[in-house]
Amino acid sequence: MRIRKGELVSEVSPFTIRLSFHGDLAFFLKSKAGNKIVRRRLGERTSVKDVIESCGVPHPEIDLILVNGQPVGFSHILESEQETDVYPIQSPPTLFPENRLQVRVITRFIADGHLGKLARNLRLLGFDILYDCDAQDRQLLAALSIDNPEIIVAREGSWSRALLTRDRRLLMHKTVRHGYCPRSQDPAEQIIEVMRRFDLVPLIAPFRRCLRCNALLEKVEKADVIEKLEPLTRIHYEQFRRCPGCRQIYWPGSHFAKLRARIAGIRATLAAACRSEDQT
Numbered sequence: 001m002r003i004r005k006g007e008l009v010s011e012v013s014p015f016t017i018r019l020s021f022h023g024d025l026a027f028f029l030k031s032k033a034g035n036k037i038v039r040r041r042l043g044e045r046t047s048v049k050d051v052i053e054s055c056g057v058p059h060p061e062i063d064l065i066l067v068n069g070q071p072v073g074f075s076h077i078l079e080s081e082q083e084t085d086v087y088p089i090q091s092p093p094t095l096f097p098e099n100r101l102q103v104r105v106i107t108r109f110i111a112d113g114h115l116g117k118l119a120r121n122l123r124l125l126g127f128d129i130l131y132d133c134d135a136q137d138r139q140l141l142a143a144l145s146i147d148n149p150e151i152i153v154a155r156e157g158s159w160s161r162a163l164l165t166r167d168r169r170l171l172m173h174k175t176v177r178h179g180y181c182p183r184s185q186d187p188a189e190q191i192i193e194v195m196r197r198f199d200l201v202p203l204i205a206p207f208r209r210c211l212r213c214n215a216l217l218e219k220v221e222k223a224d225v226i227e228k229l230e231p232l233t234r235i236h237y238e239q240f241r242r243c244p245g246c247r248q249i250y251w252p253g254s255h256f257a258k259l260r261a262r263i264a265g266i267r268a269t270l271a272a273a274c275r276s277e278d279q280t
């Protein structure tokens with residue numbers, strides 16, 4: 001365990017913690033042998049959060065911790081032999097509903113530079129997501145800390161911004177309060193995972209956000225944009241929207257049918273996933 005300079009570390013006799021990781025948290029464990037139980041030998045008092053993250057599981061993925069069957073917070077100190085159960089968001093909702101550690105519904109995100117297709121799909125469905133393919137980790141963390149001041153997080157958790165990244169070390173950073181690591185590398189599966197994790201299905205509102213820069217689109221009169229349109233677009237379309245950020249103009253042209261088909265595909269996959277969950 002790390003010992004910070006100047007920190008008082010009280011000595012205790014070495015003890016063993018047995019951690020059971022439930023649901024899909026095994027995805028993060030260093031041992032891929034399918035074993036969801038990890039034993040840790042500790043020689044000092046240590047927070048349960050530090051012990052769990054030393055096993056490879058980032059704190060934003062953890063929704064409930066039980067120590068000897070009782071719910072505890074991330075700062076709970078382990079100091080003797082104890083059984084620890086660790087649950088993800090997708091665990092039985094009847095299990096200590098008052099002691100959950102994560103905000104269930106979050107509609108604002110920031111994605112790391114490897115998740116461009118996921119970011120575009122979330123914007124297509126109407127969600128606010130910051131994305132810059134060149135963004136460095138420190139820029140992502142700085143954007144999170146500006147956007148998630150303590151007072152707002154405490155009062156209205158659902159208005160916080162969550163970090164989406166497959167970099168679990170980044171997700172473990174202390175600045176990150178909310179976040180998610182897509183298990184799949186396939187953008188078509190990632191969007192389904194994120195929609196389910198943050199309960200976004202009832203909040204889908206497509207075609208309201210600029211796919212390039214994330215700003216909310218504004219209705220605009222045809223006369224105001226006609227000079228920017230191609231001749232055939234001038235003839236065939238009457239309804240237009242414009243991005244107040246990058247000035248991109250949108251209309252329901254041929255690309256619109258493709259985007260609608262993509263949205264229909266996402267909705268169908270989500271409905272199928274819910275049905276299969278109901279049957280299990």
Ligand SMILES: [Zn+2]
Nearest residue numbers: 210213243246
């Ligand atoms: Zn724009």
